[in-house]
Amino acid sequence: MSKRFTVMVIPENGEKAHRIKVRRGTVGFVLTTCLVFLGILSFFVYSYFNFQIDAEELRRLRLANAEQRHGLQQLATDVELMREELAGLAESEARVLQLADFDIEPKAVPIAMGGIPEQDSDLAIDELQKQISQLQVAIELRRKSQEDVRSLLSDRVSVSRATPNGWPTKGWITSYFGMRQAPIGHGRRFHEGIDIAANTGTPIFATADGVVARVEFSRSYGKTVIIDHGYGYRTLYAHNSKNLAKRGMRIKRGDKIAEVGNTGVSTGPHVHYEVQLNGVPINPRKSL
Ligand SMILES: [Zn+2]
Known part of the structure; x- marks a missing residue:
């Protein structure tokens, strides 16, 4: 095979054709350069799109994370409200006992402080789960305590109904x-x-x-x-x-x-x- 090529350039308007002689090595060089250039270009294009996808994914994750944080905060608030509600119930129970002149203390409810760790969602979930199980224990205690109060009151009512009171006749x-x-x-x-x-x-x-x-x-x-x-x-x-x-x-x-x-x-x-x-x-x- 020859070491040179001849490239003919023939203009369409009938002008004289150009004849360019090119060495085989030059063709190889140009082709290699083009290939390398194409390779680099594709790499950049690929990276760019990849980066776009990553950025989108990141945005999505951030949003999901923010929603999750918000949900956790909401849950923490609910847990706090429940705790307050329970404390309120304990107080009204104590008042009932006081009004009824019962010399007993209502069962105490362990009231832990609320709040969840700010950044770590896993920690926050663990903490919330802990608080919720404490609340379950507290609710169970409250229920038992209220049963005691109810039975005390109903005993009191039975005794009162069974205690003779008033006139048996008008006279x-x-x-x-x-x-x-x-x-x-x-x-x-x-x-x-x-x-x-x-x-x-x-x-x-x-x-x-x-x-x-x-x-x-x-x-x-x-x-x-x-x-x-x-x-x-x-x-x-x-x-x-x-x-x-x-x-x-x-x-x-x-x-x-x-x-x-x-x-x-x-x-x-x-x-x-x-x-x-x-x-x-x-x-x-x-x-x-
Ligand atoms: Zn008599």
């Missing part, structure tokens, strides 16, 4: 609780209740919730109703003209259980009303 007291001259016969006797005079047929009401323990007739007390209220309390209503309650009946305070009468040893229509605590008559006047 006036003719005989008080304590030592007195026996109304019939001689000598002084201990009067174990109070006598409330009223017209025959006047309704007699239970003075507390309970269960009818006895409905009976006795020589001295005549027609009598005895109610067991639990907590050691019993009430007795005697000399009735009519007993309405039946043995074993559940009774609410204010239920009509009998009517005023003059049965048994009695000098006129009245209710002999007696309150017993653990089997011992106590003065009913204190609860009228």
Whole structure:
């Protein structure tokens, strides 16, 4: 093969053709230079586009990160609000206990300080998870404590409902609780209740919730109703003209259980009303 080339340049307007003689080495040099130049150019073009893609990716990641931070901050705020809410609940529980005169402390709730590490999302998530599990423990404690308070209050309500209170009938007291001259016969006797005079047929009401323990007739007390209220309390209503309650009946305070009468040893229509605590008559006047 020849060491030289001839390149013909033929203009289209009919002018004389140019003839250029080129050495083979020169062609190789030019081609190599072109290839190297193309290579460098492609590298730059490739790098440029790559850089663009990286920049886009970076922007996207930054945005996602910012959103995540924002979400975490929001979560931290929610956790903080929950903590405050719980503290508020504990306070109102303490007030309820105070109002109800209970001499107990509500169960304390561990209140850790809030806040999350500023930069590291993983740390922030760990911290939030820790705070959330603390809150779960606190909520469980609060729930138990409220159950205790509820049961204390409901005991208190039951005791209050079972404690004789108020007048068993509309009338006036003719005989008080304590030592007195026996109304019939001689000598002084201990009067174990109070006598409330009223017209025959006047309704007699239970003075507390309970269960009818006895409905009976006795020589001295005549027609009598005895109610067991639990907590050691019993009430007795005697000399009735009519007993309405039946043995074993559940009774609410204010239920009509009998009517005023003059049965048994009695000098006129009245209710002999007696309150017993653990089997011992106590003065009913204190609860009228
Ligand atoms: Zn009496």
